[in-house]
Amino acid sequence: MIELTRFNSESKKMGKFILNADHIQTIEETPDTVITLMNDKKIIVEEPAEEVVRRVMKYRRALKF
Numbered sequence: 928m929i930e931l932t933r934f935n936s937e938s939k940k941m942g943k944f945i946l947n948a949d950h951i952q953t954i955e956e957t958p959d960t961v962i963t964l965m966n967d968k969k970i971i972v973e974e975p976a977e978e979v980v981r982r983v984m985k986y987r988r989a990l991k992f
Contacts, residue, residue: 928945928946928947928948928986929945929946929948929979929982929983929985929986930943930944930945930946930982931943931944931945931946931962931970931972931973931974931979931982932944932972932973932974933970933971933972933973934959934960934971934972934973935971936973942973946962946970948982948983948986948987950964950965950966951963951964951965951983952964952965952967954976954979954980955976956975956976959971960972960973960974960975960976960979962979
């Protein structure tokens, strides 16, 4: 699970949400970061793609211990 911020949320704190990283199909910058889930739902987030990937990798590493 990773914490992200919805794009253009009125309050950064209110825009925070937790995403199950195992449901991510693709991450692309268009220039906004668009995450496509396995069910084809798209979510636009504030974090750059590189940061999303870093958080997913951190999450996956934590599962190994």
